[in-house]
Amino acid sequence: MKYVIGIDLGTSAVKILLVNQKGEVSDEISKEYPLIIEKSGYSEQDPEEWVAKTEEGLAELIGNFSGNVKDIEGISFSGQMHGLVLLDNNQKVLRNAILWNDTRTTPQCQEIYDKVGRDRLLQITKNPALEGFTLPKILWVQKYEPEVFAKAASFLLPKDYLRYRMTGRLQMEYSDAAGTLMLNVAERQWSKEILEQFQLSPEICPELVESHEFVGNVTSKFAQKTGLSQEVKVFAGGADNACGAIGSGILSEGKTLCSIGTSGVVLSYEERNDLDFAGTVHYFNHAEEDAFYTMGVTLAAGYSLSWYKDTFAKEESFEQLLTGIEEVPAGSNGLVFTPYIVGERTPHADSTIRGSFIGIDASHERKHFSRSVLEGITFSLNESIEVFRNSGKTIDTIISIGGGAKNETWLQMQADIFNSSIEKLASEQGPGMGAAMLAAYGCGWYSSLKECAEEFLSSSKTYEPIPENVEAYKKVFSIYQEVYRQTKEMNERLREFRK
Known part of the structure; x- marks a missing residue:
């Protein structure tokens, strides 16, 4: 029997599912981590907590696994949207991640409307400027922590940072990029117009990939810490709501x-x-x-x-x-x-x-x-x-x-x-199952996500009005x-x- 792993990096915990080729959950591990709330309206996390708890959870899952670890063919991700992780030139984290539920950025949202215009922003990004999105967070750091921002070489979203730590490669996929207010959603590319309006270098934006795309293997260091095979394929994953939809x-x-x-x-x-x-x-x-x-x-x-x-x-x-x-x-x-x-x-x-x-x-x-x-x-x-x-x-x-x-x-x-x-x-199983399905599709088990859903999912009861x-x-x-x-x-x- 072959298996895939779906990792759901949530706001309060990481949930890890081991799923077989029939869509059955063979094992499930959850590891909690804390929020950092320094003052009212602030919500942050230490990205190293995500890595440590995921390593811990994967090691436990592999420890429980009685089969050949090489039968675990793929890993993919679901992740909390919008959170800002800033990295320097050496890919080191510059500050705590600012999360989706942080509301400090109301003035920055107004700044976006003032510079871009409400209608033009909707034309490009399909979404209004809200405190939870990523661009307002970048502008907040730019204004209030200029010494930090001056060192910023790139930004990632939470699951993308976790994936980087597993593979050593920086990417972002479209479903999460759509929640940054910097992506042209219809054209599926970073918006030069938005970046220029706020003097942001295009280099700060990572390479864009498809959610089911193979993006690398786990590093030898990560394999050693978790017990995973270095042959396991890693796929980009998706935003939690997109993965919840797939699942x-x-x-x-x-x-x-x-x-x-x-x-x-x-x-x-x-x-x-x-x-x-x-x-x-x-x-x-x-x-x-x-x-x-x-x-x-x-x-x-x-x-x-x-x-x-x-x-x-x-x-x-x-x-x-x-x-x-x-x-x-x-x-x-x-x-x-x-x-x-x-x-x-x-x-x-x-x-x-x-x-x-x-x-x-x-x-x-x-x-x-x-x-x-x-x-x-x-x-x-x-x-x-x-x-x-x-x-x-x-x-x-x-x-x-x-x-x-x-x-x-x-x-x-x-x-x-x-x-x-x-x-x-x-x-x-929600987003975690969606992540596992992306890995299953990426591994070639099915010709489409729809075919995978037909095999993995079924209804148990229907309620009529x-x-x-x-x-x-x-x-x-x-x-x-x-x-x-x-x-x-x-x-x-x-x-x-x-x-």
């Missing part, structure tokens, strides 16, 4: 994904590079060659549920917390939650807005609050689905993965709120949409009191 079979028109992790994502496959969503949703290169995807984001999806649990039921399991929600009717007896606890992304790119419980009544019990949190998260995701539908897209089947796929009541809620069939995968719930949720959703407009100005006034 869920989102590889043709009409396929849509709902992924609920810390943040929440609604992602739809696109064949064309010329659709115009006016920046309301993200528009990125897919990890499948010559394909694209559009994506709406809820900043605090699963995080809203984790916050709710940690604040009000810290010692309980999620299962205990959600006991009784199936007894509560659609609309939570008039209680509405908005999940804006760290701001919002789609359709409101607003770092100031904050969450609300609206309609609290003396008759409400904890189960009503618990259900309203799930409904609020799902309403936020539905706003992205509405953007897609209003653009003319047909969305009638959605693959649900992540935390939202772990509770039957929540899956039914998604079917009712989205007014769509919801499919739950038989074996859901219940008509009376659909009608009830349409009414509550319209109220939910009003809450943003009604509380925006109040939250701006409350900002001075936040510590």
Whole structure:
């Protein structure tokens, strides 16, 4: 039996999957690493933590493996998007990586609009200037750490740095490059216009490669530390959302994904590079060659549920917390939650807005609050689905993965709120599986990623919308949409009191 490895470099941990030729997960290792939060709005990590924990995880995985290590033929990657890793001329890291969820760069986003223009930026990059993207981070370092920036010879994104440390070669693939605000997404090349506007040398941008492209073998040093064979082939990989799409079979028109992790994502496959969503949703290169995807984001999806649990039921399991929600009717007896606890992304790119419980009544019990949190998260995701539908897209089947796929009541809620069939995968591994599939395709096991998905993936259950719930949720959703407009100005006034 032959195997591939999918490495998912996340925000809090690296997850490593060993997958066989049938698409079965033979082993799974996860290693956590810390965030560095020096002040409010800052979020950084030491790139050496990624390398050390990946080495540790791979060594454990190889130690568990009873077969011939040379039967592990390929490795590929999924990685957290947008994070800035700056390297000097000797490829040494110059400072901690600034992550996707760092929000210090609001002035730099305005600078981008002032110099490039909002419309021109969308024409080139297909995306608005948001704090999470990479270019604003580069401009922040340029302004506030000029001595560091003066030494910068190149930049990488998190998984690309990890891959560099494994192979000794610098590259970046298109799906992650699309999240930098420096790539011409339609033309699939670095934008000379953007680079010139900010006096950035083209040399700072690494070589661009396809996600399934063979980019080298592991170095002898890395092989020695992990137990991997030096013959194992390394493939470029993809951004976490692109790999999540591959690992869920989102590889043709009409396929849509709902992924609920810390943040929440609604992602739809696109064949064309010329659709115009006016920046309301993200528009990125897919990890499948010559394909694209559009994506709406809820900043605090699963995080809203984790916050709710940690604040009000810290010692309980999620299962205990959600006991009784199936007894509560659609609309939570008039209680509405908005999940804006760290701001919002789609359709409101607003770092100031904050969450609300609206309609609290003396008759409400904890189960009503618990259900309203799930409904609020799902309403936020539905706003992205509405953007897609209003653009003319047909969305009638959605693959649900992540935390939202772990509770039957929540899956039914998604079917009712989205007014769509919801499919739950038989074996859901998300971005890590997408990375493994890129390695399997790169190794030549399959003639296409679609063929690989047919072999690796299957649905276990489908949830259909219940008509009376659909009608009830349409009414509550319209109220939910009003809450943003009604509380925006109040939250701006409350900002001075936040510590």
